[in-house]
Amino acid sequence: xxxxxILREVSLILPIAADMEITATRAATSVAESMSMSxxxxxxxxxxxxxxxxxxxxxxxxxxxxVHLTFAVLGDEEPRTLQITVRDSGLGFDPTKVETPTLERxxxxxxxxxxxxxxxxxxxxxxxxxxGGDGTTVVMSKAI
Amino acid sequence: xxxxxILREVSLILPIAADMEITATRAATSVAESMSMSxxxxxxxxxxxxxxxxxxxxxxxxxxxxVHLTFAVLGDEEPRTLQITVRDSGLGFDPTKVETPTLERxxxxxxxxxxxxxxxxxxxxxxxxxxGGDGTTVVMSKAI
Amino acid sequence: MTESLHLNVDRRGxxxxxxxxxxxxxxxxxxxxxxxxxxxxxxxxxxxxxxxxTKIVNSIGISxxxxxxxxxxxxxxxxxxxxxxxxxxxxxxxxxxxxxAGIYPDEPTAVQAxxx
Amino acid sequence: MTESLHLNVDRRGxxxxxxxxxxxxxxxxxxxxxxxxxxxxxxxxxxxxxxxxTKIVNSIGISxxxxxxxxxxxxxxxxxxxxxxxxxxxxxxxxxxxxxAGIYPDEPTAVQAxxx
Ligand SMILES: Nc1ncnc2c1ncn2[C@@H]1O[C@H](COP(=O)(O)OP(=O)(O)O)[C@@H](O)[C@H]1O
Ligand SMILES: Nc1ncnc2c1ncn2[C@@H]1O[C@H](COP(=O)(O)OP(=O)(O)O)[C@@H](O)[C@H]1O
Numbered sequence: 001x002x003x004x005x006i007l008r009e010v011s012l013i014l015p016i017a018a019d020m021e022i023t024a025t026r027a028a029t030s031v032a033e034s035m036s037m038s039x040x041x042x043x044x045x046x047x048x049x050x051x052x053x054x055x056x057x058x059x060x061x062x063x064x065x066x067v068h069l070t071f072a073v074l075g076d077e078e079p080r081t082l083q084i085t086v087r088d089s090g091l092g093f094d095p096t097k098v099e100t101p102t103l104e105r106x107x108x109x110x111x112x113x114x115x116x117x118x119x120x121x122x123x124x125x126x127x128x129x130x131x132g133g134d135g136t137t138v139v140m141s142k143a144i
Numbered sequence: 145x146x147x148x149x150i151l152r153e154v155s156l157i158l159p160i161a162a163d164m165e166i167t168a169t170r171a172a173t174s175v176a177e178s179m180s181m182s183x184x185x186x187x188x189x190x191x192x193x194x195x196x197x198x199x200x201x202x203x204x205x206x207x208x209x210x211v212h213l214t215f216a217v218l219g220d221e222e223p224r225t226l227q228i229t230v231r232d233s234g235l236g237f238d239p240t241k242v243e244t245p246t247l248e249r250x251x252x253x254x255x256x257x258x259x260x261x262x263x264x265x266x267x268x269x270x271x272x273x274x275x276g277g278d279g280t281t282v283v284m285s286k287a288i
Numbered sequence: 289m290t291e292s293l294h295l296n297v298d299r300r301g302x303x304x305x306x307x308x309x310x311x312x313x314x315x316x317x318x319x320x321x322x323x324x325x326x327x328x329x330x331x332x333x334x335x336x337x338x339x340x341x342t343k344i345v346n347s348i349g350i351s352x353x354x355x356x357x358x359x360x361x362x363x364x365x366x367x368x369x370x371x372x373x374x375x376x377x378x379x380x381x382x383x384x385x386x387x388x389a390g391i392y393p394d395e396p397t398a399v400q401a402x403x404x
Numbered sequence: 405m406t407e408s409l410h411l412n413v414d415r416r417g418x419x420x421x422x423x424x425x426x427x428x429x430x431x432x433x434x435x436x437x438x439x440x441x442x443x444x445x446x447x448x449x450x451x452x453x454x455x456x457x458t459k460i461v462n463s464i465g466i467s468x469x470x471x472x473x474x475x476x477x478x479x480x481x482x483x484x485x486x487x488x489x490x491x492x493x494x495x496x497x498x499x500x501x502x503x504x505a506g507i508y509p510d511e512p513t514a515v516q517a518x519x520x
Contacts (some may be wrong), residue, residue: 010167011157022311023154023174025344030167043343043375050346103384107358112351115383119347122382123375166427169460187459187491194462247500251474256467259499263463266498267491 008034008073014053016065021053024069028084031071035079037144044123045082045142051116052086052138060090060136074141081125081143089135152178152217158197160209165197168213172228175215179223181288188267189226189286195260196230196282204234204280218285225269225287233279293319294341297327303334303402305395309341316345317352324356324367333365336398340371350383357388366390370398409435410457413443419450419518421511425457432461433468440472440483449481452514456487466499473504482506486514 012027014020025046032042049069056067067088074081101114121127124140131137156171158164169190176186193213200211211232218225245258265271268284275281293316294309304327310316324335335356353367360367368390372380380386392398409432410425420443426432440451451472469483476483484506488496496502508514 008159008161010159010164011155012171013155015152015154017152017178019178019311019313020154020174021346022344023171023178026170026174027156027167030170034161034163034167040374043373044378046344047346047375047379050344054346054348101383103354103388106351106354107361107388112354112358113348115347115351119379119382123378163427163429165462166460184490187489188494190460191462191491191495194460198462198464245499247470247504250467250470251477251504256470256474257464259463259467263495263498267494 004074005076006072007075007079010071012069012071014067014069016057016060016062016067020067021050021057024049024053024067024086027069028071028082031073032082032144035073035075035082035144037082037142041142041144045084048120048123048140048142049084049086051120052084052140055116055138056086056088056090056136059093060088062088062090062135064089079144081141083139083141085137085139087135087137092131092133092136095129095131148218149220150216151219151223154215156213156215158211158213160201160204160206160211164211165194165201168193168197168211168230171213172215172226175217176226176288179217179219179226179288181226181286185286185288189228192264192267192284192286193228193230195264196228196284199260199282200230200232200234200280203237204232206232206234206279208233223288225285227283227285229281229283231279231281236275236277236280239273239275292316295319295323297323299327299332302332303336303399304332305336305338305399307338307341312339312342312345312349312353314346314348314352317349321352321356325359328359328363328365333360333363334368334402335360335366336368336370336395336402338370338395338398339373339376342376343373345376345379350379350385354385357385361388366402368392368398368402370395408432411435411439413439415443415448418448419452419515420448421452421454421515423454423457428455428458428461428465428469430462430464430468433465437468437472441475444475444479444481449476449479450484450518451476451482452484452486452511452518454486454511454514455489455492458492459489461492461495466495466501470501473501477504482518484508484514484518486511 028049070085072083073079106112125142127140129138172193214229216227217223269286271284273282296307298305357367370392412423414421473483486508
């Protein structure tokens, strides 16, 4: 089957600390460039990585204070897809209970936040979230 | 004692593959910037990281095909030192048997190579190498 | 630190152009909001955010911009944006922000459209 | 790929200036060497490598440059460098390369010193 073998994988473990999502975007950029992804797509990947990281930073309450990322180049002979995993060992949440935000409602709401997952889904080709008592794993991918 | 606590640590695992040292330099840059290291020093760190990575890529023959890096911010209250560890689980070597290169000799030698460790030592403040049957670990640090 | 946001203010009568430089995250968004509320208090009702110097934003930062939009609707003012990266523009579309704030490719186009 | 080296050649009589752009690694060094040997075969004896466009090198790439220096000594020619980043210059010092190749801050200074 096309696009399913892992051709190359980079792992990154970040501490939960201010601006550390920038380190994640740089790793993503390197791996994406190494598979010749277009600059515009790389930029979209970067934004999705930022959102997934700040979610883990802000919401996970992971006891180890870490966020684990992998950047996998998937393909057959040629690189086809960049698959990024962002994992924390925190409290987890129920993704089905997250309300889809709309600006109309947010304009009257006290809480303007709640856009991260929607942005990730809008910018990446495929997104799956597994979450439970042992933490949260966001797997997101984008074809080159 | 000053400068000995780990304030923050980023880990990176790279596959042994062309240009992957660039990914390492980007992670190094992010962490160094986060501790406000000067651009010139960051650039020296980058060069040392390149050399340590290509050594592991080229010489280690690590069976797992990976190079493991950590970027640790050491300090007391304030960040003081960036400590970078580059580790492979390869064949290892005896650092005491590595000849210190001189250009005079290299100009007449067939083999012009052999500069990596000298460059690392010249650019970083402190460098220690542990190497044996279970692989090689280069620990190098630079104060901000 | 990586990139703390810089803000330049160009008052042109009723219109004010804010030039951002750097990351619009929590702190970046707050900085813009503080400036915007100050301008609103001074009677300015049209603010153009020129994002040419911003290559990265996050949703926390954008949420703070939504507060400014809400305020503008209240006072019948306008918040507009120009010179966005394609990704930031796409993100604004994903969020539906384009319905409540003008998005323009560059500053001259924005200034003309805002007609101030 | 990350950065494959680009090379521009400016023949000025005896002197040739080579402008590099990108990473001088194994392949980058080989590209420079191939070009240099071609120029030497054509009778050029003074080559100036302007590294303004190179922000990163590795020791494998530099080792290949040492081969060019060796060749130049043989034919009584000259290899010189200009517009290095501080780190690349420091690295050349660490290696002792500055004893065998002129290192100049910028191209005009280099051209004057090479006196061609
Ligand atoms: N890694 C995570 N760990 C725990 N909860 C999370 C995580 N990621 C998202 N969530 C939950 O999902 C909600 C929606 O996330 P998101 O759409 O990114 O918006 P926001 O972070 O602004 O609230 C969060 O408020 C949080 O409750
Ligand atoms: N990670 C490593 N694993 C095994 N051997 C190594 C490693 N790093 C360095 N070496 C050994 O040390 C020697 C000197 O390394 P270096 O100074 O970087 O120059 P070069 O890589 O050009 O030979 C290498 O040739 C190799 O034999």
